[in-house]
Amino acid sequence: MQCPVCQSDSKVLDTRWxxxxxxxxxxxxxxxxxxxFVTYEKIEDKPLVVIKKSGRxxxxxxxxxxxxxxxxxxKRPISIEELNQMILDVEKELKNQYTEVPASEIGECIMHKLMQMDEVAYVRFASVYKDFSDVQTFIRxxxxxxxRK
Ligand SMILES: [Zn+2]
Structure with missing residues (x-):
């Protein structure tokens, strides 16, 4: 880090988190x-990388x-705020466990939470997410x- 006065190099006297x-x-x-002089280094939140099914x-x-x-x-009694909070929670939980997380894991995590919030919303989300190809899978x-209840 250069000195703000003479642009020479500086040494660190003290580091505090x-x-x-x-x-x-x-x-x-x-x-x-x-x-x-004093410098601050902002630590960026580490990003969560999602590995898609395709490997991307x-x-x-x-x-x-x-x-x-x-x-x-x-039309379900769940507000956008609740959903936002749920997504934040999911992100936080996953960040604690992964740096790179498979997309399927995110889906599972969300479905688990949704199930506790609202059954109808859960089935709707699961039907899209799991891509139920036939009625049997859906009923199962x-x-x-x-x-589980
Ligand atoms: Zn200087």
Missing amino acids: IEEENSIRRKRECIQCSKR RELFDGSKLLKGLAKACE EIEVMKE
């Missing part, structure tokens, strides 16, 4: 003019999930859900 700002504060001193990777996109969920929850899914 400031949790509430998620940043690192460093006290520095210029090796030339001895000017002291993309960044976790909560707004995309929200769209799918909002559709599944149409509902039976599994009833058993």
Whole structure:
């Protein structure tokens, strides 16, 4: 890090982690003019990478999930705020476990939460997500859900 006065190099005198700002504060001193200054390094939230079925990777996109969920929850007593919170929770949980998460894991996680919130929304979401190809699979899914209750 260059000195703001003479542009020479500086040395670090003290490093402190400031949790509430998620940043690192460093006290520095210029090796030339001895000017002291402080720098902050903001630590970016580490991104969650999603591995798609095709093997392609993309960044976790909560707004995309929200769209799918909002559709599944149409005319159900679940607010957008609740869905938003649920997506935030899912993202947080997954970040604790993964750096790269398979897309299927996200789906499972959401379905699990949705099941506890609203059965109709759950079945709607699952039917799109699991791509039920026939009525039998669909009925089985509902039976599994009833058993878990
Ligand atoms: Zn200097």
